[in-house]
Amino acid sequence: MDDRSKVRTGLAAVAALCAVATAPGPAGQAWAAPADGAAEARPYRTEGTLIHGTDDAEGAPLLKPGLGYVDSIAAGQRRYYSVRLDATSGAYVSAVAAPRPGAGVVSYQDRVKVTLASPDGTTCGSSDRKIEANGVAYPIADYVARQVASGSVASCRKAGRYVVTVERGAGSQDPAGWPLELRLMVEPPVKGGDTGQAPEGSWRTTPPELPKGKARSRQGGTGFNDARPLSTGVWADQIRPGETHFYRVPVDWGQRLDATAELPAGKTGEAAGVNDALGLRVFNPARGLTKKSSFEAYEGQEAQAEADTVPVAYGNRSARADYSVRTMSFAGWYYLAVTVNPDxxxxxxxxxxxxxxxxxxxxxxxxxTYDGDAVGAGFGLTDADRRGAAQGPATGDDAVAAADDTDKGRLRMVGYVSYAVGALLLLGLGGWTLAARRRTPAAAAPAAGPGRHRRYGPPPAW
Structure with missing residues (x-):
């Protein structure tokens, strides 16, 4: 290969490097985005070990406590997993199915059902959750529980291998597979057994007035794994249409949680209102759905979705009431999920x-009093948890930029790489020029004389 070819080859490689450095996505690939109002919305952020559920219960892979697992599930598909439980601990297996923002979901047809079966095949718990806002794709989450308190099914109090079944509805209009996140949380037994049911009067109370005043900035996360901490107060965020933002709130024994999500007045005119514009849901520390608000309509005026819970009490799990009471049965991080319609x-x-x-x-x-480390298992709070919720990693004006941290970081990296590539290119050209000036082989060089001049610098073909 001659010198000119070497130079051209080198510059082509540098140009390719520049193209990769500035391409809008991993490995130079462009990011796919839905062609609708949710084009800029961030999807749910999964976290955990990749796992593949089976088509039958016999070979179902094992879920271990405290770890996250990630799979996917297609419309009409049924996936099997297994867990090994002792005879004394409570167990909660959660499933989060996350259609992409802007997916063509249909209310009450797009659904996910989770079932937990004992070693002898007895159903110990089930949950069937559906998209409740037509055309609004958001993460569906809930758990199935195994309780060992008196009154629960005897075969579900035995130690052994239990089978978890996750089934996605066959009537889905979304052809894409949904990311599926699974987690097993094991609650240690209580010394002395069941502590009894909380008195009914302890939770039939008027919701307290919510705080007012200046809002502090706090960017919501995209899921349970990056949910941002909140404490009592007013918080400001920026949310893209089609997104669901997650926040986590520390709620201790004897405490209750009340929250609202609010949209301001928008531009008015002839624009038609949006049904199912704003939704708010509350989940407990084991990712069980605790409370949900109906999706609120939006017509250009201020809109608000609200949710309130009962006080946390261990005995709530056996209360003769709906799930919104039974799921408030342990202290820890509770989650708020706010969804905005792409429209x-x-x-x-x-x-x-x-x-x-x-x-x-x-x-x-x-x-x-637990017979084990309940806080370490995710059921409870530390002083650091409470301080972190009040202070947070970003409060005040410095949090305004938090929403763009990822994009800015990517742009900074592109800038650093571009500067480095440019410097290398200049050094390469300088080195080539210097070498060309020094290279004057007698046999190849034309004789000096009238009409003959040595040429330095790049070849004429450049």
């Missing part, structure tokens, strides 16, 4: 201002 782009350009109001009310009490 609100009719009223807003770009991100939508979102206000979240939170109040944790009630005096924290001592909980039951």
């Amino acid at each position: 609100v782009t009719r009223f807003f350009k770009g991100s939508v201002p979102l206000t979240v109001r939170v109040r944790i009310s009630g005096t924290a009490k001592a909980g039951p």
Whole structure:
């Protein structure tokens, strides 16, 4: 290969490197985005070990406590997993199915059912959750529980291998597979046994007034794994249409959680209102659905979705009431999930201002005495948890930039690489020029004389 070919080859490689460095996505691939109002929405962030559920119970892979697992599930598909439980601990297996923002979901047809069966095949728990807002794709999450308290099914209190079944509805209009996140949490037994049911009067109370005042900025996460901590107060966020933002709130024994999500007035005119514009859901520390609000409509005026819970009590799990009471049965991080319909782009350009109001009310009490590390298993709070929720990693004006951290980091990296590539290119050209000036072989060089001049620098073909 001659010198000119070497130079051209080198520059082609540098140009390719520049192209990769500045391409908008991993490994130079462009990011796919839905062609609708949710084009800029961030999807749910899964976290965990890759796992493949089986088509039958016999060879179902094992889920271990405290670890996250990630799979996918197609419409009409049924996946099997297994867990090994002792005879004394409570167990909660959660499943999060996350259609991409903007997916063509249909309310009450797009659904996910989770079932837990004992070693002899007895159903110990089941959950069937559906998309409840037509055309609004958001993460569906809930758990199935195995309780060992008196009154539960005897075969479900035995030690052994239990089977978890996750089934996605066959009537889905979304052809894509949904990311599926699974987690097993094991709650240690309580010394002395069941502590009894909380008195009914302890939770039939009027919701407290929510806080007012200046909002502090806090960017919501995309899922349970990156949910941002909140405490009592007013919080400001920016949410893209089609996104679901997650926050986590520390709620102790004897305390209750009340929250609202609010959209401001948008541009008015002839734009039609949006049904199912704003939704708010509450999940407990084991990712069980605790409370949900009906999706609120939006017509250009202020809109608000609200949710409130009962106080946390161990005995709530056996209360003769609906799931919103039974799921408030342990202390720890509770989660708020706020979803905005992609169609609100009719009223807003770009991100939508979102206000979240939170109040944790009630005096924290001592909980039951566990025979094991309940806090380490995810059931309970530390002083650091409470301080972190109040302070947070970003409060005040410095949090305004938090929403763009990923994009800015990517742009900074592109800038650093571009500078480095440019420097290498200049050094390469300088080195080539210097070498060319020094290279004057007598046999190849034309004789000096009238009409003959040595040529330095790049070849003429450049």
